[in-house]
Amino acid sequence: MNKVAFLGGGSFGTALAVLIANKGYEVNFWLRDEVQAKEINEHRRNIKYLKDIIIPENVTATADLETALEGVKYIVLTIPSFAVREMCERIKPLLKEDQLIVSLAKGIEEHSNLRLSEVIEETLNHSPVILSGPSHAEEVAQGIPTTIVSTSKDMKLAEEVQELFMTPDLRVYTNDDLVGVEVGGAVKNIIAVAAGILDAIGYGDNTRAALITRGMKEISRIGKSLGGKEETFYGLTGMGDLIVTCTSMHSRNRRAGILIGKGLTLDETLKEIGMVVEGVKACKAFYDLKEHLHVSMPITDLLYNVLFKGEDPVRGIQELMLRDKKSEKF
Helix, strand or coil: CCEEEEECCCHHHHHHHHHHHHCCCCEEEECCCHHHHHHHHHHCCCCCCCCCCCCCCCEEEECCHHHHHCCEEEEEECCCHHHHHHHHHHHHHHCCCCCEEEECCCCECCCCCCEHHHHHHHHHCCCCEEEECCCCHHHHHCCCCEEEEEEECCHHHHHHHHHHHCCCCEEEEECCCHHHHHHHHHHHHHHHHHHHHHHHHCCCHHHHHHHHHHHHHHHHHHHHHCCCCHHHHCCHHHHHHHHHHHHCCCCHHHHHHHHHHCCCCHHHHHHHHCCCCHHHHHHHHHHHHHHHHCCCCHHHHHHHHHHHHCCCHHHHHHHHHCCCCCCCCC
């Protein structure tokens, strides 16, 4: 049976490493922190993330990248979007021709505006498989039924990864719309931060429903302008991921929005969350991208002004409500 390497010691990497190990695969689990790796090997728990989940004996943690990649077939990137290029540069001299890259990061690269699959392909000259969908690590680790999507330029690879990750508790679909899957997974984080702000202000279900629905429109607009298919945005990686990220307290993007809505600064919020909030980086990147493409994204505009220009969230919501009259289809 092929070995699998997970690169990144966060909650999602931990959850999926456990899932794959429970299928009988030998797993190499790479973490930056040597102490964290030692703790996992000795105590079979990731104390920093998902501390209550027991890690099987066939998971070997290491802080040495060369050791992690030795003899593995699948290399799974479970790292934040901003770290993808750096990680690819690090593994490039160690990569074998027959190794398959899988990425779970959601976002686009700041400044270049490249999708993460494009960053990986540009750096490694490998077509990666992207896994995305409504899948909080806390629930995956507990075996709560979850569905995700596997996509790639090469659908044979997507189907291979579908088979790798499929379990009775994790159902994996394939989708040939790589662009749509990636865009949906990135933009929904922006809407989720805005949803948290609304919750903190005290707005109700009507407002949240409106935000999610109009957020879907923004995902669809920017996604189609980049070449994605509209039907993808109404599937698991668009609507599905948007709903769970805007409503769940597992969502660090929503939690960040709640803190900002309560009056914390962006720096204070990020320090309090203690983990990467992808919606913040995505907001900056997609704001620049939609300006370049002349795509209307008023919720993204609102969040950008709140996060980076100090606009009062309540005033921003009022401005959204008082925009020019339009058809809902716009």
